[in-house]
Amino acid sequence: MTTLNLGVVGNCSFSALIDPKASIVWCCLPRFDGDPIFNALLAGTEDPADGLFSIRLEGLAETEQHYEPNTAVLVTRLHGSSGSVEIVDCVPRFFWRDRIFRPQTLVRRIRPIAGTPRISVHVRPTFAYGTVRPQITRGSNHVRYIGPETTLRLTTDAPIDYVIDETRFNLTAPLDFVFGPDETLSGSVSDTARDFEERTIHYWRGWVSNLALPFEWQDAVIRAAITLKLCTYEPTGAIIAAMTTSIPEAPNSGRNWDYRYCWLRDAFFVVRALNSLGTVQTMENYFRYLMDIVADAGGGHLQPVFGVGRERQLTENILENFAGYRGMGPVRSGNQAYEHYQHDVYGNAILGATQIFFDRRIEMKPTLHDFRLLESAGEQAYRLHNQPDAGMWELRSRSRVHTSSSLMCWAACDRLAHIAAQMGESARVRYWRERADEIKERILAEAWSEKRKAFVESFGGETLDASVLLMAEVGFIDARDPRFVSTVDQLEKVLATGPHMKRYEAADDFGKPEVAFNICAFWRLDALARIGRHEEARDIFEALLKARNPLGMLSEDTHPVTGEMWGNYPQTYSMVGIINAARRLSKPWETVV
Known part of the structure; x- marks a missing residue:
């Protein structure tokens, strides 16, 4: 059965997902939100005809998979009769000629480790979202896959006839495959593949060696950090929410969305998590991307999501030719959320930029002009803090004054006051502090429900929503304030199932949510730790770590009963939660005997 037990390889330009049998089942080119040339993940069948790159072993009986330690290099072992x-x-990534080399190239190296394994190689890319099969031509050591707009090349030292015809043969010596642009390799395929692998391993181990890790749970944090790094699109600085589209949030729910884009909300949390580990390059790259978006807005509406190249229009389409993950369509490209009004976006934009004004490790120094641009977003936050919107959960048929949106509008004004102080703009400190205080007073008055003894999801509302847990995380309220403590208690009673937590209790466009949203569980344990229930938070964290797949990754959602992963994968929000929780809960090394 198809699952989300998938390895991830990539180079901060594109990525590929690989199943436990070593089949590449998802890969978009030329970038994350591009054409899925390998798309078997959404074919809806266990043995798809197209859209994969697989190495099949005769008599397969057992598989095992792991990463080379502290890298994004994946090792799969297949055992058979x-x-x-x-x-x-x-996917190669390393420094070359004083710059990062990240070609649109997949490298596969295969070697026999026992017996005389009989294998077949199946390379079946498609184009135009699975609607066009390529024209195939051959050379002495390569196969070309010609599509309507691009041509890809597989260079290999395997017998070309066997590759084209998918003929089974005895593997008696190592073979190498380099798949990517239609370009001739400058050296032999074996030398190139080995060099790319070794340099890529060296790069990732060097990157990991510079992380500021907590004492406990280091392996989990390292895998989360590498995964977040792989979700960055380095050419522009964008950060995608996930690598996939249309993995249902719950079985047969229809909650199938395309997450291969940059939500300003999710990107802020990613930047903050990576900053907490001491890696600031992602923040610097994202700051450039973000400030271009803010400049484009010109003080007006900021949409919540953009393409990785800052594309504004992400028209949503149904791809009828794909049956969907386990046959559970629809499959979508594009996301209607780009049309939404989500007022928390102003706070997330300013939060995403704040640290760069204070961090002396950053070579690029923000200017007063940058501050003025952020102020234009802050004016929108103040203007809209008490106006209805779709909220952070992107409700498509309901508009309210959402507490989480107003909270982030407060955060926008609050952080602008801090930045103003850093910039020596005393008049602007007073200006933004007054606005932040005004919004705070309104939230405390209108988002509190005496009936529910909790802060609720909207002004004057009565239903619970886990997003209010962010009140403590962004510094809006002291975690030990009786109102916040009571809110946590009520949320646990209504939304929690064991270590897992749902987003909200009210029905939405598709009915009541069935699965738990992973980041909400991490918000919960963060709140518990702040309140003082530290051991409970540690127990929840340990349980959530067990919900990861064998390679240490999480999707968007977890079914609280079956423990199965659902939703797009790997989900940056969820991986952020692992880093934040480990840093919050880890014991200092001095206390461990």
């Missing part, structure tokens, strides 16, 4: 093979997958 004829023997065993090891497949190493990487």
Whole structure:
């Protein structure tokens, strides 16, 4: 059965997902939100005809998979009646000629490790979202896959006839495959593949060695950090929410969305998590991306989501030719959320930029002009803090004054006051502090429900929503304030199932939510730790770590009963939660005996 037990390889330009049998089942080119040339993940069948790159072992009986330690290089071992093979997958990323080299290239290296394994190689890309099969031509050591707009090339030292015809053969010596642009390799395929792998391993281990890790749960944090890094689109600085589209949030729910874009909300949390580990380059790149967006808005409406190249229009389409994950369509490209009014976006934009005004490690120094641009977003936050919107959960048929949106509008004004102080703009400190205080007073008055003994999801509302847990995280309220403590208690009673937590209790466009939203569980344990219920928070964290797949990753949602992962994958929000929780809960090394 198709699952989200998938390895991830990438180079901060594109990525690929690989199943436990070493099949590449998802890969978009030329970038994350591009054409899924390998798309078997959404074919709706266990043995799709197209859209994969697989190495098949005769008599397959067992598989195992792991990453080379502290890298994004994936190792898969297949064991069968004829023997065993090891497949190493990487997407090259390393420094070359004083700059990062990140080609649109997949490298697969395969070697026999026991017996005389009999294998077949199946390379079946498609184009135009699975609607066009390529024209195939061959050379002495390569195969070309010609599509309507692009041509891809597989260079290999495997027998070309066997590759084209998918003929089974005995693997008696290592073989290498380099798949990517239609370009001739400058050296032999074996030398190139080995060099790319070794340099990529060296790059990732060097990157990890510079992380400021907590004492406990270091392996989990390292995997989360690498995964977040892989979700950054380095050419522009964008950060995607996930690598996939249309993995249902719950079985047969119809909650199938395309997450291969940059939500300013999610990106802020990613930047903050990576900053907490001491890696600031992502923040600097994202700041450039973000400030271009703010400048484009010119003090007006900021949409919540953009393409990785800052595309504004992400028209949503149904792809009828795909049956969907496990046959659970629809499959969508594009996301209607770009049309939404989500007022928390102003706070997330300013929060995403704040640290760069204070961090002396950053070479690029923000200017007074940058501050003025952020102020234009702050004016929108103040203007809209008490106006209805779709909210952070992107409700498509209901508009309210959402507490979480107003909270982030407060955060926008609050952080602008801090930035103004840093910039020596005393008059602007007073200006933004007055606005922040005004919004805070309104939230405390209108978002509190005496009936529910909790802060609720909207002004004057009565239903519970986990997003109010962010009140403590962004510094709006002291975590030990009786109102916040009571809110946490009520949320646990209504939304929590064991370590898991749902987003909200009210029905939405598709009915009542069935699954738990992973980031909400991490918000909960953060709140518990702040309140003083530290051991409870640690127990929840340990349980959530067990919900990861064998490679240490999480999707968007977890079914609280079956424990199965649902929703798009890997989800940056969820991986952020792992980093934040480990840093919040880890014991200092001095206290461990």
